[in-house]
Amino acid sequence: MKVSGKLSYKSAIIVNDVFFKDIDELLREYFEKPKYSAQLINGDEVEFESVSELISYDNFSNRAIKTMRIGFGIGNYIRIEPSMAFINGYKSTLEMGFEVENNDKSEEIKRKVNDLCDKHKQSFMYTAASRFTLMHICILLWGLSFISNLNVLITHKTDDGTMSNSTIVAAVTVGVVIMLLISAALSWIIKQYFPAIVFYLGENIKSVEKKSKTKSNIFWCIIVAGIVSAIVSSFFN
Structure with missing residues (x-):
């Protein structure tokens, strides 16, 4: 049996080195080695060999990170970018899609990712x-x-x-x-x-x-x- 899990996180978030270390550890627990790629403000795309290389990136001026994609197997992904909605401005800041063997594992992964995002979310007024x-x-x-x-x-x-x-x-x-x-x-x-x-x-x-x-x-x-x-x-x- 294959279960296709999906998660959309709706609050504004601040993504720092702790976030990437935690998400890297979580993904390695269930999937293969994550691969990180980013789109910069100037339109360039950058791929990072490891999470340590990512968190040491200069991230400055027009070469600052605009959006991020994390791949961890065929069809598995995390997108860290605003998913736009006409009325509310955006409907999510992080989206995740993955395949696992059963529903229990799917719910467990979604709960852990959601809890991780909660630790890095902005205040209600900020959102x-x-x-x-x-x-x-x-x-x-x-x-x-x-x-x-x-x-x-x-x-x-x-x-x-x-x-x-x-x-x-x-x-x-x-x-x-x-x-x-x-x-x-x-x-x-x-x-x-x-x-x-x-x-x-x-x-x-x-x-x-x-x-x-x-x-x-x-x-x-x-x-x-x-x-x-x-x-x-x-x-x-």
Whole structure:
């Protein structure tokens, strides 16, 4: 009997040397020697002879690891890359497919891999932020813009009680421009500071640590900017 097992891990994860050592040991317990290959940010592909060679990789700048594939026998694989979904941004960060002799072994392997990933997953808030796509941002800001413009259109009338065309055009234009600017800024922040997968190896460690120190500052800047924006909007209204 052959059982084809599949696993999809849904939380954002940080992949470091401990992760690769643990997954290497786990796979060797059930399968043949794992083979590691990576796609870099610049589009190049790199194959590693061993896990020790992988964790010593420089991983810097445009030669940093973007996605990873681990093969451990014919048809057996682990893909560490975001599997995209239209609504939620991504539906998984790690996918595994394998063949074993029975259901018990399949469930055992999936449980161990899932437990291993749990040890390296990001916080719930981080995962939620990494799933916040440009579509979500646009919907949110469209709603806020509509409410803001509705308030302007209701309160700004001509002497005869009707709204002037210039008021309508100005309100809608300002709302759309502000929405596009904020959408672009938030989308960039999410992409830079809340990636679904972080390869915490080599020179990239310094970059990740630097970004983690500025996340809280960015968060508070957004909160303050929102408060100031609300105050200014109320003043002009």
